[in-house]
Each structure stands twice: as structure tokens, then as C-alpha cells.
Amino acid sequence: MSEEANASERSVVGYTMSDAPPVDLRREATPANLDPHGVDAPHADTSLSDEYDAATTRVGLVDRSDLGRLRVTGTDAIDLLNRLSTNKLNDLQVGHGAYTVVTTNKGRIIDLLFVLRLEDHLSVATSPEAHQVVADWIEFYTFVEDVSVEDKSGKSATLGLMGPSAVALLDRVSKADASAIAPYASVAASIEGIEVLIVRTDFTGSPAFDLVLQSEELTKLRQHLLDAGSDSGITPVSEDAFEVLRIVQGRPRYGNELTEEFNPLEANLIEYLHFNKECYIGQEVVARLNTYDKVQKHLVGLSWEGEYDPHLTSELATEGKSVGTLTSAAVSPRTRRRIGLGYVRNAQTEPGTKLVMGSGDTETEVRVEELPLTP
């Protein structure tokens, strides 16, 4: 064997699954905006509370352009993604999508993807921080299959539209019959001359739409929606208000709840797991955990009074024993109490259970709450 061939083969052999992507990127904690009239509010006269209300009772508009976007092509693309993740993807019709969890061979979470099947490619939305990790993962598992991955993150814009009046507004501006778009389906439309792909991703847990468009058109579309929706009380929703909404709904986030420390059953992602599909990485582990009821802990809502603790890996304990971990926290815009998410052992997941966070001067009583939380 030539030296050159030897060298290239050694370097690939050295690249095993243990040092393959991803890395557990636990996010830096960022406290939710504690000041209702804080500097992060996009308009001087809107408060965090008003943004939250708009998102849940009227129409909210949020910039989701930081989502990772991979363009996956090739005749084997859908089959490979089907073998790398938990949901059944290989019978997706054109124009339809699905959420699916990419898992390690031990059934641990790498990321939660939204895979949309389009005419000539798959549009894969990843968590903002995970696009490289997921692209590398797909490439690592591509052998002779006809699969190509292009990282298109940052090359397009995405506006999220949510709230009970979102459908009516979309109908008005796009003539697309938004109410007829099934969950996870999409339709190409034109809004004020701007080409948009309307995808019903339900990213809040309720009907919600991602409008995917060219980056150059973002400002124009955003303004048009704000104008057209003013009678419906449309409000731009800041990152902080959106984070509150996410926590209230119990939706896991990359680096907080979506990490390699946990599996999708613990993260309450069972609706994105298919138990009657072809082999995928980690399937045996996930299937056994479910069949034999061996899931040890679950993601729950939490609330507490007092100071906000910025260390989001804060341990939760009862009777001196560690029983869980706090993974996300925010301030309720309505009640001002603290709300959060955490993984807690099954015996302590009953709503109303009291746990302890911190110790000594910082010891705080934490209450387990049902999801969705009462904001």
C-alpha cells in the first residue's frame, strides 16, 4: 500500500464515533429580561408582558432567521435521514415535513430537526447552534449513497408568525388559504410581491408558521406584516418573550434540554418517535426504554420565588439527595415569579412536589408544575 493511501486511511480510522460530532454545547445562561420595560424590547412602548400576550392571544412576529438550514440532495437523502433519526421520513410527500430527533447509538439527543420534503431536495432546519454538527453527522454516515449536504445557514431569512389570529392574517396577505395548510405542510406563496415559502411548523406547540424568504426581503416583509396586522394587534416578539413562551410550553432547546445527556423520551419528544419503522441509530435503546418503561426522569415545569439563579445546571434535590437538574429559567411576565424547566426523576415529577435548589444562603424551594406552565 502506498504511503499516501496509508496516511489518508489512518486519518479516517482515527475518526471514530466517540470523537465524531457533536460536542455537548451547554449554552451560556442568559437571564430573561427581568425589566418589563427593558432595553431588549424592540419598541419603546411594548413590554415583555405585552409581547407574550400578543404571541398567545393575538398575533406575534418573531425573527427565526438564525435557524440552521441544510439543503440535502440526492436519491438516497430521505432514506439516509430516515436511518439517522427517530421519525418515519421515507413516506413524506412533497411539500410535507416532520420533526425528527437525531440520536447517537445510545439513543441520546444530538438535535431536533424539522425535515421538509420539497420538489428536488430536503430542507432540513436545525437548532441555530447545531447546523455544522448535524451536517457533519450526515456526511460521516454517507458512504456510497447518493447524498449531498449543503449548509445554507444564514443564506435565507425566516419570520415566525404565531397566535390565534395568525392564520387569518396570513390568509389576508398571501391569498394562500393558510387555514388549509395541514400541520407540518408547506405552500409557496407571494406576499406583496415577495416569494415566500409558508411552512406550518407549529413551533410554539400551537398553530404557527415559518415564512422562509430571501434575506434581502426580510425588512420589507416584516413591515408589511406589521402594517397589515395592526388591526389584529400584531406585535414583534423579542427573544426574551419568545423564551418565556418556550418555557411555558415546555419545548426543549438545544444546549439546555436537547443535549447528549438526555434521550428523547425524557425530553417529552415521544410524538416525534416512530416505533414501527426501519432501523435508525439508537433505535434499540429508545425502543427498549419505551417498551420496558425504563425512562428514569422527565422534563417538567418548575416555579419558585426569589432570586434567579444564573447557573442553569443547578441541581434539584430532596431530602439531601439529588433528583434533578434545572435546565432553563425565566421570569413570568405576569406574576413576576420564576419559571423554568428541568429534568426530574419520576418519583418527584408529580405537580406540587417541592424540591430544593442551591444550599445555605441561596437555598430556594422549587415547585414542580404541570406543563404547560401557568405564565
Add this chain to the structure above:
Amino acid sequence: MPKAPSKPLTISITEDAAQYVRSFAEQGGKPDSDIRVGVKGGGCSGMTYILDLADGPGEDDKIIEEHGLRLFIDKKSYVFLAGTTLEYSGGLNGKGFVFNNPNAKTTCGCGTSFSV
């Protein structure tokens, strides 16, 4: 720095297994067929073995000849199968063709998938 002990970077097939391939090929009406071995991404442990009859090698394939049979392997699969022996486990309780892969850290219950 001491040189790490290296496994022979090749894939081999036992005589038994080679014979079974030939009789299988004959039964299928392709007596001169060779075989393709490889790895496919996905599968419950991470990777899945591939074993197929093949008429000829692909452009970038490695070719290994043993017991009168040619094995075609694509370059990437070759790396993950280094040191593997393709065996045949016959008899009433036999498993059929088995990949005996020293690189595999874990395998799934049915043995068709492995991780490195």
C-alpha cells in the same frame, strides 16, 4: 514513540464463506459473480453491513482476491471494515453470513448493525 500494534488493514473471507457465495451465485444464475461488501450509514448501532453479488468493481473500489473470489469494497467502507473477516455460520442454528469485525464496539441485537 513506540509504533501502535496495527491490525492488518485488509478484509478477508473464509474458504467456507467463499464456497457459499459461489453456490449462491450459481443458484441465482450468475456463476461468475463476485461480491460487494460494505457499510451503510444508519442502522440501530450506527452502521449496517452490506453484502451483495456484484458483476464488477466500481471506479474507486478496492479489490481483494481470496479463495478464487473477488471482493469489491468502496474506500470509505474499507476503513471501517479493516481487519474484518466474512465468515459463514451454517447448520440448523446457523446465522448465515457473519461479519467478524474487530473494530466494532457495539452491535445491535440482530448483528446487522455495529458502531465503531
